[in-house]
Amino acid sequence: MNRGPYIFLGAFVVLALSWAGSVLANQLGFGAVTPHYDALESASFPGPMPGIAKRGEMVYKDLGCAVCHTQQVRRADVASDIARGWGERASIGRDFIQNKSVQFGSNHIGPDLRNVGARMTDPNKLYRLLYDPGQGVRKPAYRFLFEEQKIVGQASPAALDVAVKPGYEVVPTERARSLVAYLSSLNDTYSYPEVNFVPPAEGEAPPEEEGN
DSSP: OOOOHHHHHHHHHHHHHHHHHIIIIHHHHHHOOOOOOEEEEEEEEEEOOOOHHHHHHHHHHTTGGTTOOOOOOOOOOOOOOOTTTTTOOOGGGGGTOOOOOOOOOOOOSSOOOOHHHOOOHHHHHHHHHHOOOOOOSOOOOOGEEEEEEESSSSOOOOOOOOOSSSSEEEEEEHHHHHHHHHHHHHHOOOOOTTTTTOOOOOOOOOOTTTTT
């Protein structure tokens, strides 16, 4: 008796159940998460990402920034991300619902960027790091994201404070502006209800919700 079809069917069922449990179930659960509305601030968190930041997210992905940088602040009992100043709290699923594609990354060659918008509030510093990270910094210079142009009349207000040949200036391209807008939007400082949730001790009844 040829048992090949039964073996194939069994293997297929096992793989299908594994996929459903590890991928589909998580996707359905994550897809159900919505922004949290804060009545005191009359706003929802996380807020929608501006269009220019969405374009910058694609630039970030295209440049392969996730090869050297992560975007996930780990808990204090797991790693030293919070002690390093990479975030005020650990990242949670709700932080990422506005991102088209989540760039978790896997290496800490550079600092975690999930909260870089909170750490670096001056966009000019981000432009400068992209153009010239400086000596001793393990980061490539992305000068192709900038243009060197001749000054006609007054200097452009967007010009970088960098040394170039006389009569010329360096200005960011649209890709650079989009990338900096995206990096500036990475700011997970809002404290969601689940961040401060403390599970009840064994045998203790959970706290009643307001309005019950």
